[in-house]
Amino acid sequence: MTGTEGRVDGDGSGLPGPAAVLPGLSEEQVRALRRVGRAWGRVSVAPEVWRRALPVEPDVGAFPVSAEAGRAWFGRLVPLPPLRVRAAGPRAAAGVQAEAVSRVRRVLVGAPLASSAFVTERMRKLVALPVLSADALSSVAYGPEAMLTVLVLAGAAGLAYSFPVSAVIVFLMVAVGVSYRQTIRAYPHGGGSYIVAGDNLGPVAGLVAAAGLMTDYVLTVAVSIASGIAAITSALPGLTPWTVPLGVLVIVVLLAGNLRGIRQAGALFAAPTYAFIVAMFALVAAGLVDAARSGFQPVPPPSLPVTETVGLLLIARAFSSGATAMTGIEAISNAVPAFRPVEWRNARTTLSWMVGLLIAMFAGIVVLIHLTGVVPRSQETVLSQLAHLSFGQGWMYVYVQAATAAVLLLAANTAYNDFPRVLSLLARDDYAPKTFLRLGDRLAYSGGILLLSLAAVLVYVAFEGQTNSLIPLYAVGVFLAFTLSQTGMVVHWWRRRDPHWRKSLLFNATGALLSALVLLTAGISKFTSGAWVALIAIALFLLVTTRIKRHYATAREALRLRPHAVELPAPTSTGPLAPATRAAAADADRETEEIPEEIHHLSVIAVATLDLAAMRTLAYAASLGQPALAVHISTTEDEERRFRAYWGLWGDHLPLQTVLSPYRAVVAPLVHYIETLHRLNPGLTLTVFLPEIVTRHRWHRLLHSRTASRLRHALRNLPKIVITTVPFHLPR
Template sequence: MSDTRRDSGGSEDGQQLGPPGPSAAVPALDPEQLQVLRHLGREWERVSRDPEVWRRALPVDPDLGSFPERHEIRPAPVVRLVRVTGLGGTEHEAEAAEAADLPPTRLGRAAHRVRRALLGAPLRNTALVRERMRKLIALPVLSADVLSSVAYAPEAMLTVLIVAGAAGLAYTVPISAAIVFLMLAVAVSYRQTIRAYPHGGGSYIVAGENLGRLPGLVAAAGLMTDYILTVAVSVAAGVAAITSAVPALVPATVPLGLGVIAVLLAGNLRGIRQAGILFAAPTYAFIAAMFALVITGLVQALSGSSPAAPPAPHAQAAQGVGVLLVMRAFASGATAMTGMEAISNAVPAFRRVEWRNARTTLTCMAVLLITLFAGLIALIELTGTVPGGTHQTVLSQLARLSFGTGWMYVFVQAATAAILLLAANTAFNDFPRVLSLMARDNHAPRIFLRLGDRLAFSNGIILLSVVAAVIFAAFGGVTTALIPLYAVGVFLAFTLSQSGMVVHWWRLRGPHWRKSLAFNATGATLSALVLLTAAIAKFTEGAWVAVFIVGLLVLMSLRVRHHYTTVDAALRLRPHAIELPRHAICSPGTGGVEGPGEAGDGRTEEENEETPSEIHHLSVVPIETVDLASMRALAYAASLQQPVLALHLSPSEEEAERFRGYWTQWGDHLPLEVVVSPYRAIVAPLVNYVEALHLQRPDLTVTVILPEVVTRRWWHGLLHDRLAARLRRALRHLPKIVITTVPFHV
């Protein structure tokens, strides 16, 4: 698995947190390629003009920094012209960037203005700073995801158990105890990961480095599924917190949620970073609210002053307690752990000594999580609260019991909604990052590597929003309906990450390796058990969707990588591309087909012209009618001083005669060939003709010069037959065909 290691080696230089540098997108040439490049240069030298001749021939000054000032320029009508002096400088930067981004169409400009208002001005690459977090900030920022899940996990568990009535509810405490134990084990397990991967040990990295590429991809797929569902579930639970307080909003659940996702999308495209206090506040507020709730509730319950819980509406048993039911409840409750991996991903963001601070924070987080979870379960148990049909979350019911409907109740609900929003936002940071790591390893389309002009991975953010919104809407924004999908991805990533750590310790065998290995092995085993539980018990309830998505993502990753490998190999400067420099075999005019068939190394003779002298031209100008656009294309073709052939396709012989007549009247300046197409097709006969030309003289590079009428508005294009576009599409698959469009603007 040595090349897996090389692929994911980028993690070593601490690029985990920030986006990969530009070199990741355009890798440097290796020595072999450089050698080929030099060799190629010598070929050019031998056959081409003196470079100085080219330079002197240049009719323009390419350095547009020395461009005349704007006020000296007589503005040409219609044309939009923009100074670019500032591009290299500093003071005009924002202005130049604005100008450089201005799209050419009116609609485009309007969209551009909306975009700027929403997203702000573009940011320079150098604006990327690596912020270091204090523990007091890191804790709330990184634990929002996991802590927020106590808002829905107990309820999800109860929703399963209540089907079996009181007998089912009796399992609440034992199952919760098992979950708490699991939390402990996973937390200890991740403490190991933090020390071993101080540069950030996401599941993709850890599983990929230790278990191989495929487990790494599976872990990444699990993580991505997890992030998508984090958005969907957190938004659903957040909206539920709001609608519990304002029941009138219940019918608007789906639009509300979609609105929240849209706000998250816009905010993240703008580039919301972990911005200190703003992001710390909701978490602390939520922790405070939960402690207040738990303590007040417990005191009330134990002192007997608690008001009676409303009678459970579904308390009659609909089915008996079975193993499957308990498994399902366990898997639902275990979603309280989603997000526990966050700190281990973000180790480099801590202040020095990073791993030590990260570990301390992880411990704090685990303690908080366990306390809140256990406290809430105790409160639920003591008050006898059950998920009701009253459009109220369990948390809202508990808060009402303890605080009535006063400002404390509102505070609890607001804090809950806020932390859930923050949790969803976490996924907006993590999903594009994982996707960009995968793209760097060629496992995802390269568009996910592209940084938007606000330095955010815009494409990944958009993808996440769209998929999460679709899933949210498809499940009607109901948290409990989404929960069965959730556990699979999370525990898949946990299991693979912990298993990777086991292999890691086994390979390393440093001091205390046995203890570390044991901790991680326990974590891995328990995670795997939850994974199996969730996948089996909830398969038909929705887990199959998650399994399907994971499988699909893995398959796509593999295909994507295969494609990139093929393309990169094809595009690489490689020795045999120049070791057989071909010279013209057919002299122009002989027209024989006994030309070069294949190069010596078995490649076909196509497209290995790397020096100008190897290219022999023929321009073909397809002309539909005699008008200014086609005259311009003919003039362009002729001005290149290479052989030109005009081609006219005619539906009938009479039409052809008429056209030949025009040609004669014009003066017959260029060779014309008229092809009669009795089937009225234009594209197919032309493609055919060009292919036949290629067959006749495979050494020629045929340039098809298409006149193209460009309309000012895109919908006007619908009124024209867009022949140029159709021909371009049809011709681009042919070998050694260059396509030139000579636009004529109307």
């Protein structure tokens, strides 16, 4: 059985979390821990008595040390073998069942990777460009078309504004690109909109920026896949009725791939992205050569029905639609640490390349559209029409469509990298359930990946996979994040006043002003076309995240260690009951006990952190007067050392066994440990004690772990194992 369980810092759920270290204790908490330990010492027997009473050897095995790990494939991934068991024994039914489940998971997701398997290889610029720019560069496949789709409503008069609107969009690309160059310099360790806005404008602004980012990432998946499927159906019209099923299938494939950690092999993005760049420049070059033969005389567009008149609102809508070609510009500023040294300098260079390529391809496509008189059609994309005019039905047309479809479908994966990361940052700051902090078996934020896939499927199906229907929702989230990030940078430079701060402030102020203009334009002009959906989603996001933050603050205060609130075991001078000998216990391998004297106990207490809930559980188990053993699953060596140090500050009153889990899993190693204790000592009745948070509202349960139910399910086939939860009721 494999799995992970996130630790809520101080939530009393009984288990630690992902690869994050144990939260540190303040001076006040350390003093409280010592006072509680002294109080325990006055009512409990000496720690040596508890240790002598243990009927088992607590150390049952360990994971291999790093020196015994397998060699890394291509210098990137380091797999580790499973836990070594000190003594073998007959496998129980639960072990066979767990092994079967593990095999299925390995087929679907892959074998678990140790924390040491994080990618250590940095990206050079030629690899980082396609990996981090796929979303931005691929947007030229739908950005110009989205702009024309609005202008064409006014007929030829509307199309006449395509050049001026495009020129403003190009200027906006330059301004925002230069602004993010300043962000990279100021935040060399990665500065997404959530971090920048939160640091400089306050937590509310950071939350609003995160809301914009989250909606942006969901729509990135939906829009990219819708555009990619449109490229396929343009070349193969017979697949048009299957637009929605094909898009959902692609999302499922992306889900499976990211759960397996395929996204770590980022170099796979190089081929389709570079193929798309070559295809776009080949298309522009061929189109310009054809136009040169006719003296660059534009072909008049076909006769178009006029449904709207040219006005400020129409032009504003076209501008905000075309500006969606800028999506993904932020990706490089988020991933600065992924570059080779000097990281920030290489990131700025890569960003400049990306913006230059984006402007060249965007401008080239707009010029070709003007020269050829192509207008948007429902059954064929603008890029497909341009490729037909330049290459006919030959192999170059197939190449252009295949490269476009491939880069659009893979561009959706940018969101799979960033959405779970932002969600984990929100969970770190208590704005999202702690489960999103959890790294899965393949070193991916599995919870965030699943949530993104579900949201993208719902949006894609609701809008029937139509790019033009999704675009109005897109600009609001994108430019809300842009605006807050750049405004935050203005405040940053004003506060820091580093050398050349005025120039940097001017760049970021320009980017903030233009982004705010697009945001305002999109919010007003596209409100009735679908922008209201994005605005409502952002408002709901703020409501939910603030409620979650309030609940975690209440839980943390209630669980905070306070000496006078800690329950102590009943005073005793005799210590634990004398256990049966290990030899006698080993013979009792069947559930034949009929009287109390025939039952030989061992209390196993799962402890994550020393808060009030954990102290109540320790006190309850100790008060029963049976041999007791505390178990802590550590996900890092540092966490293991620090927990033992805190245990010593408390007074080391009960025996403690720590298990280091390099796979970040917590429930599975705890199950394995208990199962191994049972196999080595079948005559003992093991009672596993877990702290349990009891909330007053049902939806609050989603914010805390369900360790007890998972343990019951995993261990129910083993005899003589009892799971007991000790409730801790939150005040509200």
